[in-house]
Amino acid sequence: MVTTTMPQPSQRRPFSWGNPLTYALALAVAAISFAPVIYVILGGFRTTGQIAAEPAALPDPWVWSTYANVIRQSKFWAEVLNSTLIAVGTTLGVVVLGVCAAFVLSRYKFRGREALYTYFTIGLLFPAAAGILPLYLLLRDLDLANSYLGVIIPQVAFQLPITIVILRPFLAAFPAELEDAASIDGADRLGFFWRILLPLSRPALVTVAVLAFVASWNSFLLPLLVLQNESMHTLPLGVQNFSAEHSQDTAGILAFTSLAMMPALLFFSLAERQIVGGLQGAVKG
Amino acid sequence: MTTTGPTVLAGRADARPARPRPTGTSRAARTRRKWYEIIGLTGPAVIVFTVFVLAPMAFAVYYSLYRWSGYGWPTEFKGLDNYFGEYGAFKDPIFLDALRNNAIILVGSLVIQGPLALGIALLLNRNFRGRSVFRLLVFVPYVLSEVTVGIMWQLILLRDGTADSVLQSLGLGDLVTGWLADPSVVIWTMLFILTWKYTGFALILFLAGLANVPPELTEAAAIDGASWWQTQRHVTLPMLGSTIRIWIFLSMIGSLQVFDVIWVASSPAVRSLGASNTMATYMVDHGFNSREWGYGNAVAVILFVISFVAAVVFQRFVLRRDVEGALTTRKG
Structure with missing residues (x-):
């Protein structure tokens, strides 16, 4: 019933590389969680025209001015x-x-x-x-x-x-x-x-x-x-x-x-x- | 992290030797001083909590009996008309849609997030390299604000937007639909966004619960010849019971009050059709935006009663043993 916030002993078992399935799963879950965030960050480096033409692509070329404009806004x-x-x-x-x-x-x-x-x-x-x-x-x-x-x-x-x-x-x-x-x-x-x-x-x-x-x-x-x-x-x-x-x-x-x-x-x-x-x-x- | 500490310590506290008292103070003075300290230290918290959390609910009950534009003191008494009258909440199909949407979100969250997070947690419950980075990444959706999440998915799910083009490139173009525009689809889109946002939360809770299962137990089961699945089913899962039950409780309360994601990600037009409304968005639309304060407060009371009854029933019959000492009386 007691709540302590001390760091728990995480090293109870020795580290292992685990099996490939564990990694595949971990990677998939992490990707689904994080991909939309990456999309938002990268999207800021594209132009609206680029996004409309090719919704899922990398910035080409990279545009910095959009971020710069936001940062300049008081x-x-x-x-x-x-x-x-x-x-x-x-x-x-x-x-x-x-x-x-x-x-x-x-x-x-x-x-x-x-x-x-x-x-x-x-x-x-x-x-x-x-x-x-x-x-x-x-x-x-x-x-x-x-x-x-x-x-x-x-x-x-x-x-x-x-x-x-x-x-x-x-x-x-x-x-x-x-x-x-x-x-x-x-x-x-x-x-x-x-x-x-x-x-x-x-x-x-x-x-x-x-x-x-x-x-x-x-x-x-x-x-x-x-x-x-x-x-x-x-x-x-x-x-x-x-x-x-x-x-x-x-x-x-x-x-x-x-x-x-x-x-x-x-x-x-x-x-x-x-x-x-x-x-x-x-x-x- | 649970220890057996408190019970032991509480026992000791009862039996502790008499404290040396400063001479010259009477017993009455000491008692008076103790009460001053108690009142002085808890007073501010009690006042703030009472005035800003509990009192508003009492006012809501009172306001909900009137028709009121929000100015002056309410005078036009309507009894329970705001609830059951001809134009009462329970007669408004849009409100009933909101109730149904809350039910979809509540049940959907439990049956999708729970098993999903549990399965992932069981498979990942080992100390693999990179585990801390993984933990950081899956927790990101939970930490982002609901507004950020709503706008992010709104942009991704735009017609002919990123989601549609990804589906097409996977050869699943037939699935493409008006994710945010089609009234029969939009509530499921909302459920998807909420699942994306909150599954990581369940996962982290379950992984934390699993970390508290002593490895000796699973090792013993393995030595006795239990398969991996048998070990999970009969050793690990039962020990995770209290974590799962508390997650269900938190998820229920959260589902009943969903507001931000729906408000941001689905357009007011779609919402007003009842397609994606929840009790909370309906309440703000009617009470705050349309200035029907009496009616809005009636919706608030309905939301409160549903949540409170669900919470008390769940707590009484399911949670009792898990939070003993937290939500129930503890002898000390």
Whole structure:
């Protein structure tokens, strides 16, 4: 029942070259997963004329200007900035609120503790989209529509249940002796939390942070409703706008789309271990 | 990664020696302070969660009883008309199409992604060279945003586009059809895109679950003369049970709320025919875009009730043993 995010012993069995079937299968699965992405990236180096004449071919000749045009657009960079601001805000909010709640739920004994935990897990039982209309009305009445906070705060709220479910068993697994030792050294419970538990929890905190960041970076429905003002649009909204406004410019859409997915791909390849670890933690509850 | 740690530790926590107390503080003061800490640390999370996740659902129930343009306070009480009335959701064939489409996506995702990912996971459950690169590549579709995926496939599946020309060059030109334009085809195209996006997710979960099966077990089965298939069937699969059940749960909730891919990849015209609508896209079309807030909120409540009932039933009868301590009460 405990979730740990330590790297698992992957070297349990010695490496082998496997059999040819394993490789053929692995290659086929990887190709199906990745070929469309390659198509999008390469398509950005072709002209719309090339794509129309020969839909599935390599760039000939390679055209760099489409990518260059996207990179020169200030709109693109504004959207990168908006996405980053919202994702960082969401991540900070989730981690701070989540770890505080998980700390109490794991290391304090009090009446109603399990009820409080169950209360948070209700959030896992229904889809976030269900509440989106009344949520929008609420944000509008609170004057949070068309603001970064109007996206950040609800995203923090949606992400709290899974964060607490991942963090609680992790924090609970530290032995009581650790707390007693800190207490003997004069630290009260908050001191123990701040000086000992937090630094030791880094792997779990990174996991929930990465999950929150990626969820925010990709989120579409909430920003679509809340951010009416185009100057506040995030990348997913920008990709959709661009494809709607330039529907004849296939090469341009492909270039814009591949640049928009670069940060997520880059971020993911750096943090893959944490994301997979976090998902494992999530399923193991 | 599951260890037996917590049970042991929880036992120890109960039996731990009395903590040395700083002298001069009364028991009452300590208790008061403990409650201050509890409230101070959990308060913000409780407030944010309550106000922005749970309260909106309660408001949705209230709004759904009115006809309301979204301004001022709703006054035109309609009872359950938005649900069952002459113009209620359950009388609108387009909404019933959306329900059917959600059902197609839910069942289709389970019966296609599950066996597919499981089969691949079993065959790949060995430490072959390049495994980490492979893992990275199959996970890419899951990490890309739904919008990116929707637009990408929209371009690939354009009439006379890349997909059609690839099919023709394979001699399968007869299969070419209006992937995104033909109302009888488009929901299956959506299912295909969703399968492409989410099978990798199931695969990664299953591979993670398989990594937790002790190799000693399969080795013992092999020594006892079990074939590869018998080993998988009787040793490995049963140990993967909890991972599979949790994946089913996540996939169900995800299927019921599908929005982004459909919204982006199928045109509003096709959607409004009911060909590719889901409950969520229907809800946003009617509530947000047409300003029929009462009606839109009724759809939200229907979506909520279906998901919640499915989740609670599944949790009660199937998941209980898997998430004990997470979603159910744990003694501590």
